[in-house]
Each structure stands twice: as structure tokens, then as C-alpha cells.
Amino acid sequence: MNRGAYYEEIKALARTKRDEYSVTTAAIGLALVRDIYRDEGITLTKCPHKLRKVRAAYFIIDGEPHVLVNGRLPIEPRLFAECHELKHHYVDQHLARDGSLACQDVAWDSAPVEEVGAEVFAAEFIFPEAEFRDLLQQLGLAHTGWTISQVVELKRQCPAPVSYQFLTKRLEWFGLIQAGQFAGVQWKVREEQIYGPPLYKRLLARRKASLSSQGLPRRRS
Amino acid sequence: MRKSRPESGQPTEQELYEFIGEKIRELRGKSRTQEDLARAMSVTPNTISRWETAVYKPSPAELDRLARYFGVGIWSFFPASIKPPTQAQHALLSATGDLPAEDLEELQRYADFIRARKSLKGAKGGRVSRGKT
Numbered sequence: 001m002n003r004g005a006y007y008e009e010i011k012a013l014a015r016t017k018r019d020e021y022s023v024t025t026a027a028i029g030l031a032l033v034r035d036i037y038r039d040e041g042i043t044l045t046k047c048p049h050k051l052r053k054v055r056a057a058y059f060i061i062d063g064e065p066h067v068l069v070n071g072r073l074p075i076e077p078r079l080f081a082e083c084h085e086l087k088h089h090y091v092d093q094h095l096a097r098d099g100s101l102a103c104q105d106v107a108w109d110s111a112p113v114e115e116v117g118a119e120v121f122a123a124e125f126i127f128p129e130a131e132f133r134d135l136l137q138q139l140g141l142a143h144t145g146w147t148i149s150q151v152v153e154l155k156r157q158c159p160a161p162v163s164y165q166f167l168t169k170r171l172e173w174f175g176l177i178q179a180g181q182f183a184g185v186q187w188k189v190r191e192e193q194i195y196g197p198p199l200y201k202r203l204l205a206r207r208k209a210s211l212s213s214q215g216l217p218r219r220r221s
Numbered sequence: 222m223r224k225s226r227p228e229s230g231q232p233t234e235q236e237l238y239e240f241i242g243e244k245i246r247e248l249r250g251k252s253r254t255q256e257d258l259a260r261a262m263s264v265t266p267n268t269i270s271r272w273e274t275a276v277y278k279p280s281p282a283e284l285d286r287l288a289r290y291f292g293v294g295i296w297s298f299f300p301a302s303i304k305p306p307t308q309a310q311h312a313l314l315s316a317t318g319d320l321p322a323e324d325l326e327e328l329q330r331y332a333d334f335i336r337a338r339k340s341l342k343g344a345k346g347g348r349v350s351r352g353k354t
Contacts (some may be wrong), residue, residue, distance in 0.1 A: 059328075
């Protein structure tokens with residue numbers, strides 16, 4: 001089977017699993033994925049120690065599946081990483097058991113098909129391509145020539161908890177933007193420039209202002 | 222009189238914790254007092270003393286913290302008879318780049334921790350079994 005056919009099969013698996021667990025794009029989140037892990041008998045552990053490059057890892061330890069997820073990841077990448085490991089559970093358990101793909105062997109530059117497949121699975125599981133296309137149609141954004149503010153707008157309208165990286169990868173995949181077109185963009189900064197600071201930052205600023213007007217010291221966080 | 226360290230065979234729960242206690246004392250050595258270790262572990266010196274005499278039983282998480290503090294693997298606290306044969310843990314990974322050695326070490330520590338926890342759990346129900354690989 002060639003790579004393309006393999007990835008299509010993986011996407012179909014992701015949709016099947018979504019149906020099996022009645023997953024909807026608007027409802028998907030860490031709690032829902034945690035329930036799926038419980039149903040699948042996978043022990044999910046948030047790593048309390050520093051992991052520099054690892055987002056998550058799938059192990060078979062004494063015959064039982066375990067996932068260790070980097071506890072320092074923000075919500076969106078963490079959700080993606082947990083869905084990525086779900087694919088390993090469904091498809092690649094034998095690799096974790098027999099050690100044919102050991103951690104020492106993995107290099108990102110030469111990502112094995114199983115790893116790319118897991119990325120494809122996670123993307124389809126969280127936000128299916130068909131729904132993504134529908135959203136682009138609804139927003140009138142199914143075109144080339146994207147600007148930064150349009151990507152920010154897409155992120156704000158997106159019902160799925162996905163990162164800017166996810167969205168730009170998808171747009172690249174659909175051929176709507178060029179590879180690396182938005183590399184190096186500080187998305188959160190741009191978002192704040194367009195829409196102002198988020199609520200939590202405004203509340204924090206208001207609190208700081210209130211404390212300093214009363215002459216009280218700011219509490220260190 | 223302290224019971225002898227189990228050299229072979231499967232230790233009982235009490236024997237296992239006595240071994241762990243001796244190991245903590247050995248790793249602490251003469252250069253560190255129980256107070257020093259207690260401070261580093263955020264427990265009282267009394268707790269350290271009771272771990273060393275197997276009156277208290279350190280949890281798997283506490284053993285993991287001790288192992289990190291002493292810079293050893295968690296299996297250092299277990300008798301050779303129940304240590305699994307040394308073998309690199311296989312895992313499927315999602316990473317953002319080539320893996321640094323400390324990440325690989327952390328993954329191995331996690332797998333060791335899970336196995337050690339299982340061994341301690343098994344010790345409560347009777348004899349300790351050797352961890353599988």
C-alpha cells in the first residue's frame with residue numbers, strides 16, 4: 001500500500017472512531033479524550049517532569065498500554081498529542097510491543113509512516129477535513145491569497161480546539177497557502193493586535209490597576 | 222537484630238522494604254544527614270528514619286523522588302532477584318524534534334516507575350514477582 005492510500009485508511013479509521021464514541025467537533029476536548037482512554041484501557045499520565053521535545057509517548061508496559069503526555073503543553077497541542085497516541089493504540093501496538101520502532105530510532109527528519117499517520121489520524125479525529133472545507137465555504141475563505149488576519153479570523157470562528165499550526169498545516173495540505181508561508185508569525189501577538197487582549201489579560205490588568213491605586217503590593221504569582 | 226538482606230529468591234513485603242531502607246541509608250552515606258535528605262524530600266527527619274528502618278513504607282512516587290535525588294534508577298532500591306533484565310523501553314513517540322538524551326532518560330524512568338509500582342503493589346499481595354519486559 002502506498003503512503004496516500006495508507007493515510008486515507010487512517011482518516012477513515014479516525015471517522016469511524018469518532019462515530020463509535022459519538023464525538024462531535026464542538027464537544028471534543030481533553031475530558032472527552034480522557035474518557036476514551038479509560039474505555040480503551042489506556043493509562044494516561046501527565047508527566048510532571050520536564051520533557052524538552054517529547055509531546056507524548058505510547059508504551060506497552062507488561063502488556064498494558066500507557067501514554068505519557070508532556071504536562072507542560074498548552075491545551076490544543078496536548079489534545080492533538082493525545083489523539084496522536086490513540087492512533088498508535090489502534091494501529092501500531094505491535095510496534096510498541098516488539099520494539100521494531102524504539103525511541104532511539106525516531107528522528108523527526110525521517111518521520112516513519114506510522115508517525116505521520118498518527119498526525120493524520122489526530123487531525124481527522126479532532127476536525128475532519130470535510131467539516132473544515134464546509135467552514136471555509138461558510139466563511140467565504142475557500143480561496144488562495146490568505147492574509148494573517150484571515151487566518152486569525154478562521155481560528156476565532158473554528159469550532160474545534162486546534163492551534164494556529166494545525167490550521168496553517170491544513171491550509172497547506174489543501175493547497176490554499178504555500179508551505180512555510182506563515183512561518184515565524186507570532187499568532188497570539190497578531191490576534192491581540194487585531195482583537196485586543198483576551199479577557200483574562202484584561203481582568204489581570206484591571207486587578208493590578210486596582211491594587212496599585214489602593215497602594216497595595218502586587219501578589220507574586 | 223536486623224534481618225539479612227534477601228540475596229536470592231523472592232522477598233516478602235517486609236524483606237523488600239527492609240532492603241529499600243538499607244539502600245536509602247547506603248545512598249545517603251555519611252556525607253548527608255537524615256535532616257539533609259528530609260529537607261530535600263520535603264518530609265520530616267523522622268520519616269527518613271522510619272523509611273530506613275522499614276517502619277514506614279515509601280510510596281512508588283517517593284521512591285521515584287529519592288531515585289532522582291540520588292541520581293540513580295528506581296530499580297536501585299530493589300533486590301536483584303526482582304529487577305527486570307536491563308532492556309531499553311520501546312515507545313512510539315510524538316516529538317517536536319530529534320530527541321535529547323534527557324527526554325529518553327525520562328521515558329525510561331517512566332517505564333521503570335510503572336514496573337516498580339507494580340512490584341510494590343504485588344508485594345502487598347504476597348511474594349514479589351520479577352518485572353516483565
